[in-house]
Amino acid sequence: MSLSRERAAWLGCHILPHEAALRQWLARRPVDIGCDIDDIVQEAYAILAGLERVDHIRNPRNYLFEVAKSVILQALRRSRVVTIDALTSTEVMQIPEEAPSPERVAADRQELSHVTALIAALPVRCREVFTLRKLQGLSQKDVARQLDIAESTVEKHTIKALALLTNAIGRGGLGRDAASSTRATQDETFTDASAGQCERA
Amino acid sequence: MPVQDSASALEEAAARWALRVDAGTLSAQEEAELDAWTKADVRHAGAFARAMAASAYLDRAVALGAPGAAMAVAQPAPAEPKPGRSQLSRRMWMGGAAGALAASLVAAVAVKPWSSAERLSTPRGSIRRVALADGSALTLNTGASVEVNFAPQTRGIRLLAGEANFDVTRDRTRPFTVDAGIAQIQVVGTSFLVRILEVGGVSVTVREGIVDVRTDLAGVTRLLAGDRLIVPANGQGLVRDRLTPAAVDKAGLWQSGELDLTGMTLGDAAAEFARYSDRPIVIADPAVARLKVAGIYSISDPAGFAQAAADSMDLQLDQSDAGLRLSRRR
Structure with missing residues (x-):
């Protein structure tokens, strides 16, 4: 798969910051939709990476949610056993709206300090290597020389750092979305009350 | 916020590829391997795109001035200016960064620093x-x-x-x-x-x-x-x-344009929507107003909420310019 630098930057700028919210939204689904959240998220990324163009996408966050929804619906159609529950609840899967762009702007600044905190929280060796590689832009070879370790060790630590940071950003979430990441687990009403459904008193 | 101390094997494999692509060190054979790997499973392709996204995200944060660079290791010798790719790509991402900065300036000038009220x-x-x-x-x-x-x-x-x-x-x-x-x-x-x-x-x-x-x-x-x-x-x-x-x-959910109505009565939910909209939800019957609702709704879509309530509780919804009227079905 060839993924252009522009597309990677677009995904990083417009999609990754919403991944945590997406996961939270998916976790809040009341019924078992029969697929793993990780799988849905990865498939959504694959779809977004494969789009011919993205410049028509005005609201990337909603687009991401729509794509995830389509992934679920497709999985449901593929699976042989589909409960009525699952279908009705996906029909009413409402995509939560987000306030317009100024919200994002303020979030940007919060994100920067979060990124710093995340990097600081990496295991020591990972952090050293990652800082030299990514922040100072040294080559793998230069980092190896500087820290007096094997190049393969440098690569190993850089990989680990990137994988950890990817998860910290994508799962833990940054900025405003992260503040509510505990909601799904702590508020039990979400597990038995499906969004968009009402019950008689 | 703790950094999760685990990443799956798939995520690490994806990170490895992303870093190699990013460093521009892929040989033709490796490119073919990457191609085969991402084609083998949509999850591989997705994990790779996600790792690339994170890498770009971090580059952008660095370009925007995430203070991470300052807390580096025991101050390594300044890197020789690297020709080509790395700096070029950093500049590319500056586009977004500069845009964001410009936007935040616009927001900031809305309130002049030392002006009176x-x-x-x-x-x-x-x-x-x-x-x-x-x-x-x-x-x-x-x-x-x-x-x-x-x-x-x-x-x-x-x-x-x-x-x-x-x-x-x-x-x-x-x-x-x-x-x-x-x-x-x-x-x-x-x-x-x-x-x-x-x-x-x-x-x-x-x-x-x-x-x-x-x-x-x-x-x-x-x-x-x-x-x-x-x-x-x-x-x-x-x-x-x-x-x-x-x-x-x-309590702070409104900041993302959402309203959590779980546990509210239909009457309270209508009152909550009335804070945000000139188009009231009118509930004809006190017994209907006492029905319990649940779920998270968009603040800007009272009609969507009224429709969902009507559908799930078997109510009659009449829409007019004056408002949205919910009543028992006859």
């Missing part, structure tokens, strides 16, 4: 986030109105109507105060919500940090994260309770 307000149905000159941020909920009065030694806000969330930048030398009429709130650096209630009175909900609320009758009440204080209109009989983290989140 500046009035900010939001019409019904809209939410506005404003960056203040000191780096704090103010989010105004529907129909809110504030006066910003910053001076070199003080940071003052008067809440004249509605509800606002305050994310306050820490500055011990310049106290940040919110005057909500019958209650004055003083903080150092924190995040909290203040709402002038429709029935009169003021509620203060603390999301982070410590907040002091002063009223003429009760003096100072210190609130910690998770505390909510309701000051009745006459200033007597303050009600203080502790909210669960979930409830605190729920």
Whole structure:
């Protein structure tokens, strides 16, 4: 798969910051939709990476949610056993709206300090290597020389750092979305009350 | 926030490929391998795209000036300026960075630094986030109105109507105060919500940090994260309770344009939507108004909520310019 630098930057700028919210939204689904959240998220990324163009996408966050929804619906159609529950609840899967762009702007600044905190929280060796590689832009070879370790060790630590940071950003979430990441687990009403459904008193 | 100390094998494999692509060191054979790997499973392709996204995200954060570079290892020798790719790509991402910076400047100039009181307000149905000159941020909920009065030694806000969330930048030398009429709130650096209630009175909900609320009758009440204080209109009989983290989140949910109606009656939900919309939801029958609702809805879509309520509770929905009317089906 060839993924252009522009597309990677677009995904990083417009999609990754919403991944945590997406996961939270998916976790809040009341019924078992029969697929793993990780799988849905990865498939959504694959779809977004494969789009011919993205410049028509005005609201990337909603687009991401729509794509995830389509992934679920497709999985449901593929699976042989589909409960009525699952279908009705996906029909009413409402995509939560987000306030317009100024919200994002303020979030940007919060994100920067979060990124710093995340990097600081990496295991020591990972952090050293990652800082030299990514922040100072040294080559793998230069980092190896500087820290007096094997190049393969440098690569190993850089990989680990990137994988950890990817998860910290994508799962833990940054900025405003992260503040509510505990909601799904702590508020039990979400597990038995499906969004968009009402019950008689 | 702790960094998860685990990443799956798939995520590490994806990170490895992303870093190699990023470094531009892929041989033709490796490119073919990557191609085969991503084609083998859509999850591989997705994980790879995600790792590339994270890498770009981090590059952008660096370009924007995430202070990470400053806390480097025992100050390595300055890197020789690297020709080509790395710097080029950094500049490419600066496009987005510069855009974001420009946008935040636009937001910031909305409040001139040392000017006399500046009035900010939001019409019904809209939410506005404003960056203040000191780096704090103010989010105004529907129909809110504030006066910003910053001076070199003080940071003052008067809440004249509605509800606002305050994310306050820490500055011990310049106290940040919110005057909500019958209650004055003083903080150092924190995040909290203040709402002038429709029935009169003021509620203060603390999301982070410590907040002091002063009223003429009760003096100072210190609130910690998770505390909510309701000051009745006459200033007597303050009600203080502790909210669960979930409830605190729920109270601030409007900032993302959402409304959590779980546990409310249809009547309360209609009243909640009325804060945001001129198109009322009218409930014909008190028995219908007492039905319980659940779920998270978009603030800007009362019609969508009314439709969902009608569908799930088998009610009749009549839409007109005057409003949305819910009644029992005949």
